[in-house]
Amino acid sequence: MEEENENPSGMRDSSLLVERFEGMLSEGRECFFDVNDFQEIADHFIQKSNFEKAFSVLSIAKTQHPYSSDILLIEADILNLNGKFKEALTILEKAQALDPCNPEMFLIRASVFSRLGSVSSAIRNLKESIRYSVENKDHLYLSLCYEYENI
Numbered sequence: 001m002e003e004e005n006e007n008p009s010g011m012r013d014s015s016l017l018v019e020r021f022e023g024m025l026s027e028g029r030e031c032f033f034d035v036n037d038f039q040e041i042a043d044h045f046i047q048k049s050n051f052e053k054a055f056s057v058l059s060i061a062k063t064q065h066p067y068s069s070d071i072l073l074i075e076a077d078i079l080n081l082n083g084k085f086k087e088a089l090t091i092l093e094k095a096q097a098l099d100p101c102n103p104e105m106f107l108i109r110a111s112v113f114s115r116l117g118s119v120s121s122a123i124r125n126l127k128e129s130i131r132y133s134v135e136n137k138d139h140l141y142l143s144l145c146y147e148y149e150n151i
Helices: 014-027 035-047 051-064 069-081 085-098 103-115 119-132 138-149
Strands: none
Touching: 014 035, 035 051, 035 069, 051 069, 069 085, 069 103, 085 103, 103 119, 103 138, 119 138
């Protein structure tokens, strides 16, 4: 059976998710989305630099999935992109309490510290991200090299 948000080729179509989400908002009804759906919807708005809409997605996502570290990581990443470093670090603390070994959490934290100019903290967090990552570590090692260049 074909999932409702997949096209005939089996690929997920985020535009259908976004359309369903916006329909829910405009009609004032409630729909359930899983964490992956919320991630895709938020990513859609992030790619369009519509951070306000992405935050509204995350607000609803947090009500449906209050213990999802993945939702918190997206929020922290958006805050980091917008230069709200203190808020991003606070959200990352909450995410770490839920999932202390998540490599993405350490990567976002490294990015925050890098942007704050705290190279040693960025390096420490990149090393933790590498430690907990299972695959695709090349980009992490490259980021680590860039941080060492900043010393």
